[in-house]
Amino acid sequence: MNQETDTHSIESSHSCCCSMYYYGAAVVFILLITVKNWVNGGKVSKRRDLSNEVIIVTGGNSGIGFETCKDLVRNGAKVILATRNEQRGQNAIKELNKIRPNSSEFMKLDLSDLTSIRLFANEFKSKYNKLNCLINNAGIMAISTRVLTKDGFESQIGTNHFGHFLLTNLLFDVLKQTPQFRIINVSSRAHIRNTINLDDINFSNTPYQKFYAYSASKIANILFTQELQKKFDAKKINGKAMCLHPGVVRTELASHFPYYNIVYPILYPIALLLLKSPEAGAQTTLQCVHEDFSKLESGKYYVDCKVHPTGNKTALTTQNAERLWDMSVKLVKLDQSI
Ligand SMILES: NC(=O)c1ccc[n+]([C@@H]2O[C@H](COP(=O)([O-])OP(=O)(O)OC[C@H]3O[C@@H](n4cnc5c(N)ncnc54)[C@H](OP(=O)(O)O)[C@@H]3O)[C@@H](O)[C@H]2O)c1
Known part of the structure; x- marks a missing residue:
C-alpha cells in the first residue's frame, strides 16, 4: 500500500x-x-495595385532594398534594380522573377561615380518614359578611413548624398511627366548625432570620423528631401518627396566594421532578437509607396510607417538645405537643376 x-x-x-x-x-x-x-515595429497599413508602375530601387539587391523590391514585385510593379555589382544584382533579379516572371530588370549604377550615374540615367530614359517612384535606398556606413570617390568626394557623403542628388536631378524630366510621382529617400536616425559641416563637406581640412561622416550624409538626405519638396511646391509640380528611418535592421550595412566576419556570427542570436528583420525594415519605405498620394505628408520624415519629428534642429535648417542644394549642383556639375 x-x-x-x-x-x-x-x-x-x-x-x-x-x-x-x-x-x-x-x-x-x-x-x-x-x-x-x-x-x-510598424507595418504597412494598406497595399495598392502597382501594375503599370515603374519603380527604381537603388541598392535593391540586398537588405532593406531587396525586401522592398520583393513587395513591389508581388504587387505588380516593374522594378528597376539599380546596383553596382552585376553578379549580386542578377542573383536578386533571379529571386524576384521567381515571385513574378519578368517583373524586374537590372541596370548597373555606381552611386560613387558620376559617370556611371549619367550612363544609368541615359539607359533608363532610353527604355522608359515614366517613373512613378524613385527609391533612393542604397547606402554605405562607417567606412574606417577617409576614402575618396572617383570624383573626389568623401565616400559616404559621395554615395549616400551626392550620388542620389545627381540621379534624382537627371531623372527629373521623366519623373515630372508621370502624374503623382514619389521620391523616397532612406535616411537614418543617425541624423540626430553630430552635424553637417558645409564648409568642409569632404573632410579635407577637418579630422575624419567615420560615424560623423555617416551622420552628415544622413542629415544631407533629410535636407535634400526638404529642399526638393520646396521646389516642387514653388513650381506646382505634382510629385511628393519623403524621407525616413527604417529602424535598426539586420543587414550588411555594418560589414565595414573591423572584425565584422568574426564578431557578427557570435552576436547573430542577439541580432536576431533585438534588430529588425530586413522585411520589417522595408515597411516604412513601403508605407510611402502604398499610401494614397493625397494622404502622403510631403517633405516629411517617417519612422515606423508614420510621420515623425526629426531631431537635430541645429543642422536641419532652411539655410543649410538651400546651401547644400546649391553646393551639390556645382559639385556634381549639373547645368540645370530641378
Ligand atoms: N540597416 C540599418 O540598421 C539602417 C538603419 C538606418 C538607415 N539605414 C539605411 O538603409 C539603407 C539600406 O541599407 P541596408 O541596411 O539595407 O544595407 P545593405 O544590406 O548593406 O544594402 C545597401 C545597398 O546599397 C548598395 N550600395 C552601396 N554602395 C553603392 C554604390 N556606390 N552604388 C550603388 N549601390 C550601392 C549595396 O550594394 P552592394 O551589394 O554592391 O554592396 C546594397 O545593395 C541605407 O541607406 C542605410 O543608410 C539602414
Missing part, C-alpha cells in the same frame, strides 16, 4: 515538474515573440 502511494506521489511530482517546465518554456516563447514584434 505504502509503496503504491510513493510511486503515485513520485509520478505526480514528476508530472508537476514537467508541466512547470512546459509552462516556463511557453512564457519564455511568448516573451520572445512579444519582444520581436515590438522590435519589428
Whole structure:
C-alpha cells in the first residue's frame, strides 16, 4: 500500500515538474515573440495595385532594398534594380522573377561615380518614359578611413548624398511627366548625432570620423528631401518627396566594421532578437509607396510607417538645405537643376 502511494506521489511530482517546465518554456516563447514584434515595429497599413508602375530601387539587391523590391514585385510593379555589382544584382533579379516572371530588370549604377550615374540615367530614359517612384535606398556606413570617390568626394557623403542628388536631378524630366510621382529617400536616425559641416563637406581640412561622416550624409538626405519638396511646391509640380528611418535592421550595412566576419556570427542570436528583420525594415519605405498620394505628408520624415519629428534642429535648417542644394549642383556639375 505504502509503496503504491510513493510511486503515485513520485509520478505526480514528476508530472508537476514537467508541466512547470512546459509552462516556463511557453512564457519564455511568448516573451520572445512579444519582444520581436515590438522590435519589428510598424507595418504597412494598406497595399495598392502597382501594375503599370515603374519603380527604381537603388541598392535593391540586398537588405532593406531587396525586401522592398520583393513587395513591389508581388504587387505588380516593374522594378528597376539599380546596383553596382552585376553578379549580386542578377542573383536578386533571379529571386524576384521567381515571385513574378519578368517583373524586374537590372541596370548597373555606381552611386560613387558620376559617370556611371549619367550612363544609368541615359539607359533608363532610353527604355522608359515614366517613373512613378524613385527609391533612393542604397547606402554605405562607417567606412574606417577617409576614402575618396572617383570624383573626389568623401565616400559616404559621395554615395549616400551626392550620388542620389545627381540621379534624382537627371531623372527629373521623366519623373515630372508621370502624374503623382514619389521620391523616397532612406535616411537614418543617425541624423540626430553630430552635424553637417558645409564648409568642409569632404573632410579635407577637418579630422575624419567615420560615424560623423555617416551622420552628415544622413542629415544631407533629410535636407535634400526638404529642399526638393520646396521646389516642387514653388513650381506646382505634382510629385511628393519623403524621407525616413527604417529602424535598426539586420543587414550588411555594418560589414565595414573591423572584425565584422568574426564578431557578427557570435552576436547573430542577439541580432536576431533585438534588430529588425530586413522585411520589417522595408515597411516604412513601403508605407510611402502604398499610401494614397493625397494622404502622403510631403517633405516629411517617417519612422515606423508614420510621420515623425526629426531631431537635430541645429543642422536641419532652411539655410543649410538651400546651401547644400546649391553646393551639390556645382559639385556634381549639373547645368540645370530641378
Ligand atoms: N540597416 C540599418 O540598421 C539602417 C538603419 C538606418 C538607415 N539605414 C539605411 O538603409 C539603407 C539600406 O541599407 P541596408 O541596411 O539595407 O544595407 P545593405 O544590406 O548593406 O544594402 C545597401 C545597398 O546599397 C548598395 N550600395 C552601396 N554602395 C553603392 C554604390 N556606390 N552604388 C550603388 N549601390 C550601392 C549595396 O550594394 P552592394 O551589394 O554592391 O554592396 C546594397 O545593395 C541605407 O541607406 C542605410 O543608410 C539602414
